[in-house]
Amino acid sequence: MPILTRRSFLANGSLAACAFRTRNLFASTTAAPTIVHTPSGALRGESSAGVRVFRGVPFAEPPVGPLRFLPTQKVSPWKGEREATQFPAAPMQHKQLDVPHSEDCLYLNLWAPEGTGPFPVFVWIHGGGFTDGHAFESMYDGTDFAREGIISISVEYRLGVFGFLDYEPLLGEQYAGSANNALRDLMTALSWIQKNISAFGGDPARVTISGESAGAKLIGTLMGIPTAQSLFHQMISESGGAERIWDHAASAAVAKGFGDIWQKQSGSDLTSLKTAAGAALIQAQQEFMETWPHHFPLRAELDGTLIPRLPVETIAGGSTRGKRLLIGTNREESAIFLGPHPAKDATAIQLGNMSVAKFDAVYQKYKEIYPQLSVQQRRIRAVTAEEYWIPSLRVAEAHLKGGGSAYVYELEFQETSGRLKDNAYHSLDVGMVWNHPHEHVADAAAEAALGKQMHTAWAAFIRGEAPAAPGLPAWPLYDEQSRSTMIFGEKASAESRVEQSPQAAELQLWNETL
The missing domain is CATH 3.40.50.1820 (Alpha/Beta hydrolase fold, catalytic domain)
Structure with a gap:
């Protein structure tokens, strides 16, 4: 299977559309x-x-x-x-x-x-x-x-x-x-x-800005623009x-x-x-x-x-002081770009933020951190970290340093059918958050149930409450000691990623490089 880069993914409308499912909007003939x-x-x-x-x-x-x-x-x-x-x-x-x-x-x-x-x-x-x-x-x-x-x-x-x-x-x-x-x-x-x-009927004092992928990266940038701060009051970043x-x-x-x-x-x-x-x-x-x-x-x-x-740097200096942030990523984001079974290491057009040489210096240590993963899985995980996971955590930790609070999540739910089966791939979370899950997959009912839970938690956050939903454990605030993260898998769980966890070792590796 040929490698699908983000460049070719975005250029190909039919491929990009595979991440979404069409839904009917209001028909003007039935609306007043x-x-x-x-x-x-x-x-x-x-x-x-x-x-x-x-x-x-x-x-x-x-x-x-x-x-x-x-x-x-x-x-x-x-x-x-x-x-x-x-x-x-x-x-x-x-x-x-x-x-x-x-x-x-x-x-x-x-x-x-x-x-x-x-x-x-x-x-x-x-x-x-x-x-x-x-x-x-x-x-x-x-x-x-x-x-x-x-x-x-x-x-x-x-x-x-x-x-x-x-x-x-x-x-x-x-x-x-x-x-x-x-x-x-x-x-x-x-x-x-x-x-x-x-x-x-809207409340101008309760505006939440949110986005996914490039939209989430723009959220991160807006957080670092001093003159934008009066225009919003809390933020949601999905894969940013x-x-x-x-x-x-x-x-x-x-x-x-x-x-x-x-x-x-x-x-x-x-x-x-x-x-x-x-x-x-x-x-x-x-x-x-x-x-x-x-x-x-x-x-x-x-x-x-x-x-x-x-x-x-601006965020760490306090630009978003006092504001709340909900931020997270999907575990195998890059599977949608590299393919579910990438046969080669990352190239320049598959990296968003650094050179191949700098990336390779980090990637070579992934086998030590994740010996149980296959080479293909490690490739996906490392590129996902370079583009999404590490940049998102850097925003969360800068926001905390600057006097804000954050809820962090990771989507681990994996569809059991389709080209990207067994991967929590980039954009999978979008339909869940909007309560529009995929309907034509083998585990549609499980995805719909998780989507309802995520949608409900997001709505609670938008209303100014702690993100919560029936069946969802209490979602602790993130801090640099426990790195508490809500894991959305087949069953949601709150996880502390302390020093002895592989994720903490992976984060330390990236922090040393960056």
Whole structure:
């Protein structure tokens, strides 16, 4: 079986979709109209079975024409009633989707309970490697959360070269910091929520930001942005971290690499980037990513203003003091990228945060820590640690050092059928948290039961309570002495990963390297 890298996974829509299952959203033919008057203007949405839905709500001016590659501009208030019954276009990306793509993508979708509230607010940031994905994937249908008294919001942001490329070296000082435009998009969305959510019955003082994969990495970065802290009050990170960021020199090198590809492919000078068709930029982006020697070249940067230093340093310094964090990973995240039986050691395009040489120095010691695992299992575990587990723990421990509190989990549940059987692979947790588990697997009932438990615990956390659910043992707060972790397997259990445990030895190994 050929190795499936994250690069090819994200580029192949059918493969990426295998992690999710399609669900029907509200059908407009059965929903009644509902109108909400917000400070930004009136919105006409739909209401069905006690849940109001508003789709395609603008939170920013379209970043098109003269606003391309520039910082996000807040949306201007509109007059009259704005129709909010259709999802927006997906952000520009290479992945083939059965929906339109557009640079005009800065919209959110909102599911709210009927009633006046005040309701806690759950804001979801989708994943996709910073280059793919969208906010209206059917898995992110917020109906279940809304029925439980929680406003659920999914947010779109600029992807790829539209949201994560520094154009200052290519187009001049006006574009300084443009590699952080996607983060500015998210902050603008959160600012819109602070201003407008009361109109839907939401409580602007109880906003939880959450995301998975790239979305979780953006959560980690937002935690390290001083000017973002008033926009949210607690965080959920699923398979994230805060390592995916360039210094200014690396960001400039990436920009030059893309600029060279653009000039070669288009036959035009760099100023044509301002007016070229969006599809042409995506075509150049794809060639650039296929030839760049490292994975994930498009990422945020330390610009000295929005992001003054490494996010984990800012977090440890107290940026999220007093806030609560729920954070965790899946045990065999990387099986979805390496394959369930990887035949070769990791390569540069399979590592997210370090060189092969540095990774190999750690990996060579895995046999000593996990002698009972097969070579294939150790490969998956080590790459999972490099990309997800260790970065997530670094965020948790920085958050504790900075005066916050954290609940840590690990998903160990393994599906018993399908290509990835016997692996708790990347994205498996998403359907469980949203209470939309896989329906066509051999152990569907067990997955549904665990999913209900996780969904209930997440909802409790969003409401400001300790994460809890029927049948779930008490979830202790994480600390660096016990490293208490909630294990979601066939049966949930709370585990202390003290010094004599293999996980503690693995963590120590990574800490010595990093």
